[in-house]
Amino acid sequence: MTDDIRVRMAPGPTGYFHIGRSRAAVLNWLFARHTGGKFVLRIEDTDQDRSREEFLHSILDSLRWLGIHWDEGPEAGGPYGPYFQMGRLDTYRDYADRLLATGHAYRCYCTPEELDALRREAEAERRPFRYPGTCRALTPEQQAAFEADGREAAIRLRVPDHGTTGWDDLILGQVTYANDEIGDFVIRRSNGIPLYNFTVTIDDLTMRITDVIRGQDHISNTPKQILIYQALGEPTPRFGHYPLIVSPEGKKIGARFGAKPVSGLALDGYLPEAVFNYIATLGVTYEGDREIFTRDELVRLFDIGRVSRSPAIFDPDKLDWMNGLYIRNLPPDEFVSRSLPFLEARGLISSPPTPSEIAYVKAALVLEQERVKTLAETVEAVEFFLQEDITYDPALLVPKKGTLADSVRVVDAAMDVTNSLSEWTVEALEAAFRALVDRLGLKTGVAFMTLRVAVTGRTYAPPLFDTMAVLGRERVMRRLGGAQVALQNWERAEPTAVQ
RNA sequence: GGGGCGUUCGUCUAGUGGUCUAGGACGUCGGCCUUUCACGCCGAAAACCAGCGGUUCGAAUCCGCUACGCCCUACCA
Numbered sequence: 001m002t003d004d005i006r007v008r009m010a011p012g013p014t015g016y017f018h019i020g021r022s023r024a025a026v027l028n029w030l031f032a033r034h035t036g037g038k039f040v041l042r043i044e045d046t047d048q049d050r051s052r053e054e055f056l057h058s059i060l061d062s063l064r065w066l067g068i069h070w071d072e073g074p075e076a077g078g079p080y081g082p083y084f085q086m087g088r089l090d091t092y093r094d095y096a097d098r099l100l101a102t103g104h105a106y107r108c109y110c111t112p113e114e115l116d117a118l119r120r121e122a123e124a125e126r127r128p129f130r131y132p133g134t135c136r137a138l139t140p141e142q143q144a145a146f147e148a149d150g151r152e153a154a155i156r157l158r159v160p161d162h163g164t165t166g167w168d169d170l171i172l173g174q175v176t177y178a179n180d181e182i183g184d185f186v187i188r189r190s191n192g193i194p195l196y197n198f199t200v201t202i203d204d205l206t207m208r209i210t211d212v213i214r215g216q217d218h219i220s221n222t223p224k225q226i227l228i229y230q231a232l233g234e235p236t237p238r239f240g241h242y243p244l245i246v247s248p249e250g251k252k253i254g255a256r257f258g259a260k261p262v263s264g265l266a267l268d269g270y271l272p273e274a275v276f277n278y279i280a281t282l283g284v285t286y287e288g289d290r291e292i293f294t295r296d297e298l299v300r301l302f303d304i305g306r307v308s309r310s311p312a313i314f315d316p317d318k319l320d321w322m323n324g325l326y327i328r329n330l331p332p333d334e335f336v337s338r339s340l341p342f343l344e345a346r347g348l349i350s351s352p353p354t355p356s357e358i359a360y361v362k363a364a365l366v367l368e369q370e371r372v373k374t375l376a377e378t379v380e381a382v383e384f385f386l387q388e389d390i391t392y393d394p395a396l397l398v399p400k401k402g403t404l405a406d407s408v409r410v411v412d413a414a415m416d417v418t419n420s421l422s423e424w425t426v427e428a429l430e431a432a433f434r435a436l437v438d439r440l441g442l443k444t445g446v447a448f449m450t451l452r453v454a455v456t457g458r459t460y461a462p463p464l465f466d467t468m469a470v471l472g473r474e475r476v477m478r479r480l481g482g483a484q485v486a487l488q489n490w491e492r493a494e495p496t497a498v499q
Numbered sequence: 500g501g502g503g504c505g506u507u508c509g510u511c512u513a514g515u516g517g518u519c520u521a522g523g524a525c526g527u528c529g530g531c532c533u534u535u536c537a538c539g540c541c542g543a544a545a546a547c548c549a550g551c552g553g554u555u556c557g558a559a560u561c562c563g564c565u566a567c568g569c570c571c572u573a574c575c576a
Contacts, residue, residue, distance in 0.1 A: 012576050047576060112574060119573085128501040128572075154574050172504070181502060181572090189574040196576050219503060220571040243505075244569075252569085282511065289513070289523040308512075310505050311569065318511070318525040328538075371537045399535095433534095448534035460536035 005037025007211050009070075010200065012044040013055040016261040017062035019279070019314055020215070020245050020253040026279045027242060028213050029068045030302040040207060041073030043084045046199060062263040065272050066279075067295070072207075080207040085199055088206075092194040095202050095232065096155055096187060104231035105187060107153035108135040109146040130183035131156065152190035157227060159184050165223040165230075170213070170240030170304045177223040185224055197221055201228040204237060213240040213304065240304055243311040245282060250313060269342065269376030270319070274326035278319045283312035292325065324373035335369050336362045339378040346379045348386045361386070363470040367462035385471065390457035390479060394486040397453050402446040404491060409440055410447045411454055411483045418476050429465040454483035 007028045011021055032039035041063070045051045060074065072078025082088060099105035108131075115131070122129035136158065138146075146153070159182050166176035187198035194202075204212060204225075219241050229236045245253055265275055273295065281291045285308075286301040293301070327335060340361070344351040349361055364385040365378060372381055384390055398407045417432050437447045452464050455476055461467055468476050 010576095014576070044576065050576085108574090110574095115574080123500075126500045130572095156574095175503070177503075186574050191574080193574085195574070200576090215570090216504065217570055221576095223503095241504085246569080248510085250568080285512065291511085291524060312512090313510060315510050315525065321525055324538095368537090370539095430534095437534095443534095445534055452535060456535095458536090462536080464534055 005032065005035040005211060006040060006207070006209050007032050007037060007213055008040035008042055008204070008207065008209050010042040010044050010203070011059055012047055012050070013052060013059065014047055014050040015055060017055075017059045017263070018253055018260065019262060021059075022062065022066060022262045022275075022279050023242070023245055023282070024214060025063055025066065025068050026276065027284075027304075027307070030280060030298060031211065031213055031304055032071075033299040034302040037210070038071040039069075040078070040080070040209070041070035041076070041083065042203060042207070043074060044196075044199070046085045046193065046196075048086075058261040058263070062261050065263040065266055066276050067272055085203065088199070088203065089194070091206060092188070092199055092202055093192075096194065096198070099157065099187070099228075099231055100155065102231070103158070105155050105157050106136060107138070107143060108156045108184075108186070109138070109143070109151045109153050110134055111151070128181070130181070131185070133184060136184065154186045154190045155188040156184040157187050157224075157231060159227055165226050167222065167226060167236070167239050170211070170238055171242055171307050172240075172309055175219065175222070175241075177220075179223075179227075182223060182227070187228070197224045198228060201225045205229065205232070205234055209237050211238045211240065213242065216241045216243050240307075242307050243283065243309060245314050246311050248313055248316065253314065267376070269372075269374030269378075270323050271326045271330075271338075271375070274323040275319070277326070278322050282314070283308040283310075292322070320373045327372060327375070328370050330369070332362075332366050332369065336365050339365055339375050339382075342375050342379050343382065343386075348379065348383065360470070367466050367470065371462070384456045384458065384461070389482070392453060392457035392486075394490040396459055397450050397483055397487055397490075399446050399449040401443070402450060404487070406440075406442055406446070407450045408484075408487050408491075410437070410442065410450050411480055411487065413440060414451055414454070415477070415480050415484070418473060418480060421473075424469065424473055426465045426469045429468050433465070455479050 009025050009028050011017070011024075029039050031037070043056065043059075045056075056074070063070065070076055072080065073083045077083075096105065100107070118132065119129045135153075135156070143153075160179045163179050164176050165179055165182070166174060169175050185197065186195055188194045200221075203209075222239055222241070226236050247253055262275065266272070276295065277291075277293060277298070280298050280302075281293070284302075285306050286293060286298065286303075330338070336358075340349070340353060340358070343349045343361060344353065349357045353361070361382065364382045368378060368381040372378055397411070398404050413436050414433070417436050421428060421432055433448075433451070434444065437444050440447070448464050449459065452461055452467075453459060455464070455468060455471065457479075471479075
């Protein structure tokens with residue numbers, strides 16, 4: 001029972017669930033699933049000033065989007081609740097009283113102002129500040145005097161003056177701190193609200209957390225928390241501190257870069273499974289040189305000891321590549337259904353789309369599947385299929401290796417072919433147009449480029465005859481007609497171009 | 500100022516004393532495929548393994564120092 005692995009993620013609802021936090025979630029979740037343990041979600045909402053409902057939703061939505069299910073926590077419940085710290089105030093008070101009763105903690109009547117003065121003094125003398133232990137050995141009379149004076153007491157943990165506190169980190173190995181560098185720290189404010197290091201410890205203890213896996217920004221909190229476990233006479237969990245993910249500029253995530261919630265990546269057209277794969281493999285190795293894994297493989301192969309000890313830069317280019325890979329591997333139907341919302345949002349199709357729209361757009365999307373890196377790109381990729389009238393630069397109708405006269409001939413002849421073709425299929429189109437280009441004595445590359453521009457309005461598109469097949473005879477005729485007009489106008493406007 | 504942690508191609512990394520003239524991936528560049536783009540395939544450039552000094556027959560791998568980076572240093576979380 002006590003051997004069952006339990007890990008947790010304990011975000012404060014004080015900011016969006018950014019990429020850095022997603023790493024915490026992914027690593028803890030993988031660790032839990034790999035070991036057959038439980039993943040607990042706990043909300044640290046004691047910072048009432050900064051906590052916001054909106055951020056709580058951001059956390060929950062992002063976790064769900066990534067497919068990270070929490071076994072216990074908000075909405076899920078569980079045997080060790082409540083999972084919001086504000087609901088656990090009584091527990092913190094009980095444990096604080098216990099520490100007071102055993103003498104491991106004591107009341108401190110120093111005011112913030114007095115401490116500030118000491119701190120400034122220490123700084124001025126370029127000497128590290130540490131609480132001097134002023135209230136460590138107050139007599140009941142002295143305490144009564146302070147109380148009578150109207151002072152509220154904070155509670156401090158009595159930290160040993162000598163010795164060291166350390167642990168064998170799951171990722172970093174042995175880490176040690178000297179106790180005399182820690183100093184008696186406050187575990188409960190004078191207003192009765194407990195402090196972070198105390199609440200996490202009590203929560204982790206009472207929630208029976210066995211492995212605390214968190215970012216390296218928490219390293220220096222760890223000895224304090226271990227000291228609390230020891231004062232309570234409780235065994236400590238294992239600790240593992242992974243390095244932070246930093247922005248491409250090497251800066252901390254959250255400020256300028258990556259300030260958005262991870263679930264926002266959905267709107268940018270990223271697939272959650274690709275993002276999960278990327279986050280899970282950023283700064284972590286699994287098996288050989290591979291870096292593309294299914295979720296099950298990640299769970300099976302995850303090894304906390306294979307987490308790199310140095311910070312990793314978030315590389316948007318690599319995420320894009322990976323997302324494109326996942327898109328290409330999607331079953332076409334799924335690619336289509338996942339892309340439709342983007343087209344709807346842009347008003348390219350009705351919302352909800354009609355069956356005929358779906359059929360048409362599906363055919364177009366399938367042609368673009370291996371050409372996009374994000375679902376959002378499908379909008380631009382498929383736009384020309386849906387626009388009634390395409391507009392383009394007539395100059396593009398004459399490729400660099402072609403002439404205006406040739407372009408005119410191809411488009412004119414294409415009109416006839418299009419009009420008379422008996423069977424509207426990719427094969428028939430290709431056969432007919434190849435024969436046509438042959439008859440005109442033109443180069444296929446050049447002539448096809450003219451037709452491509454005439455039909456799509458751009459120089460890059462899916463293969464010409466696949467595109468025409470999807471567009472249908474009507475649209476192709478109309479666009480070829482538009483190209484004829486454009487060429488005529490251009491001929492008049494740029495007579496020197498005629499050779 | 501003090502403390503902790505870190506340091507292999509631009510980026511993510513493999514590497515745990517000899518097999519490393521340092522391997523893979525993204526990105527970049529070139530080629531092939533080809534009706535364009537993309538995909539796919541092939542290839543190239545790219546890290547004197549932060550620097551210095553030790554240990555050793557032999558070091559990216561072990562030790563020390565220095566530099567640089569990040570984090571912490573609150574009655575914030």
